[in-house]
Amino acid sequence: MQLESVDDDLRNGLWNALTTSYWIHVRGGAFANVDSPEQGMVKDLVTTIWADYYKQPTDSIPRSWSEAYNSLRNGSVSKPY
Numbered sequence: 149m150q151l152e153s154v155d156d157d158l159r160n161g162l163w164n165a166l167t168t169s170y171w172i173h174v175r176g177g178a179f180a181n182v183d184s185p186e187q188g189m190v191k192d193l194v195t196t197i198w199a200d201y202y203k204q205p206t207d208s209i210p211r212s213w214s215e216a217y218n219s220l221r222n223g224s225v226s227k228p229y
Contacts, residue, residue, distance in 0.1 A: 171217065174187055174190050174217075194209060197220065202225040
């Protein structure tokens with residue numbers, strides 16, 4: 149069990165689970181516009197990760213899904229100020 153850090157194996161396993169369970173429901177375009185319940189779940193999940201893991205204001209989440217996805221994928225969520 150890892151309590152203080154996330155190694156590459158765990159990080160990749162978590163990312164793969166998110167990809168197969170959530171990310172497949174969102175296709176390019178505007179992330180802010182939710183067209184289905186699945187996209188709503190993804191938006192809620194991204195908001196939670198943004199706020200609780202990265203500790204960033206939720207109004208700094210990119211409106212574009214591709215930008216939000218790339219920020220999460222690369223761990224490059226930047227501080228807005």
